Amino acid sequence: MWRSAGALIGASIAAFVLAACTGGVPPLPPAQADAARSEREKQAFVGALKPHRAGRPVVAVLALNEGTEMTDLLLPHAVLERADVAEVRIVAPRSGRVSLYPALEVDGAQDFASFDRSNPSGADYVIVPAMIADDNPAVAAWLKQQAARGTRVIGVCSGARVVGRAGLLDGRRFAGHWYDRGTLLKRHAGATYVPHQRYVMDRGVATTTGITASVPAMLALVEAIGGQEKAKALAAELGVASWTPAHDSSPFHLDTGRRVDFLLNKAALWRGERWRVDVQDGADDIALALAVDAWTRTGHVSVDAASASGPVRLRSGLVLLAHPPREGASRLPLSSSLRPVPQLDRTLCEIGERYGASRRDWVMQEMEYPGPVAACTG
Structure with a gap:
């Protein structure tokens, strides 16, 4: 009971901070x-x-x-x-x-x-x-x-x-x-x-x-x-069709529904899951980053890099620190057959299936990504 109460108090503070940090700027x-x-x-x-x-x-x-x-x-x-x-x-x-x-x-x-x-x-x-x-x-x-x-x-x-x-x-x-x-x-x-x-x-x-x-x-x-x-x-x-600056900023803002959803989600944070993402030498930095970022921003998942051999060298040459897989940890779903941006789209669909459309919307808000939500219907 005390843990739930503490989580609710913390969530209330966080929601207040979120509202304050937007500076009262209206939607566009x-x-x-x-x-x-x-x-x-x-x-x-x-x-x-x-x-x-x-x-x-x-x-x-x-x-x-x-x-x-x-x-x-x-x-x-x-x-x-x-x-x-x-x-x-x-x-x-x-x-x-x-x-x-x-x-x-x-x-x-x-x-x-x-x-x-x-x-x-x-x-x-x-x-x-x-x-x-x-x-x-x-x-x-x-x-x-x-x-x-x-x-x-x-x-x-x-x-x-x-x-x-x-x-x-x-x-x-x-x-x-x-x-x-x-x-x-x-x-x-x-x-x-x-x-x-x-x-x-x-x-x-x-x-x-x-x-x-x-x-x-x-x-x-x-x-x-x-x-x-x-x-x-x-x-x-x-997996990108265009790189012009075209962007609709209007969907990205905090409304009452999103504030309430954020509050309720943070109240459940103590139930967070510890996942692992299996990595090896040559892993795609971009797909890895986009997928891990999205799952972690649900507020329900924390992610560790796992490799039996320790640190790995990513495709870019950068060294990613990794540790032996933890027994029983869930694996973050990551497809080697998808290009990086379609991998993000797939990840957002999976987040919606697991935690609901409002949680997927919150992640898209944080990442400021419009995303082809229609792709989730198949």
Whole structure:
């Protein structure tokens, strides 16, 4: 009884925080479809990301060792490594391990000082994921220094909050996760929120909407560096038809029903299940990240990486820390025959079947993913 009461109190607080963090910003009107305009905006974004220097570009994926959003880090790193258009490094205050949330842990980050010695002119691009703390002084100082050297900065999802802490959103147009809109407008003088676009660029600083926007944004970066055919081939491999910024922001907001659903779901968190995802060398980083992220965000599941041989090297070359499988742990369903984005679609359908449509809707809200819900009807 006491456990249930404690869970309800915690859920009430969490729901209040959720409501407060949106800053009372009202829902947006639906987007007006305009394919020609979206294509022009994509081309402008791609043009703004064209390399400024000769030679193979250097991309730093910024991380906070204590906690960096899993898909925000793994997906850009994996997409760019797969495209083979740049030298890609994960860079953090300390070398070594990076804890990811809502699950998993990787090894192989380069520390700031080492990266700076190797790249005294700065990176060509810095990709900024969401972090468990958006105001880390070392991260903010390093990012500000990179921007001063002419580096293009790309804030993915709530990475926009980290970009802002480095002083790079004041007076700029931005996208960002729907949940952060009110916070970012309050924090940054003269900043302008741009609705209905998956990614936005303003004077060397790009921002994207939620977690899944890293797919079209990274394909646009691949097109900028390696050309349209390279991006098209990679999009087909990922299961993506288009990478324009077209996006309807209107479905993404907190209404009364979602707040109540969140409250009831959090009240049941003490019944959470411990799952494992079996991994091996060469595992697809992108499919893994999207599926694990989605299941963990149901609030009912925590996920550990399992391998009898210990740490594994993912397809991108990044080392994922893994441990021997726990006896009796349920396996996270992951299909080797599905491309990464269709894998996410399948995962969302499975979440709906297991926990109901409202829970699937909540996960899609967190990931800011419209998703082909009709695909679940078969």
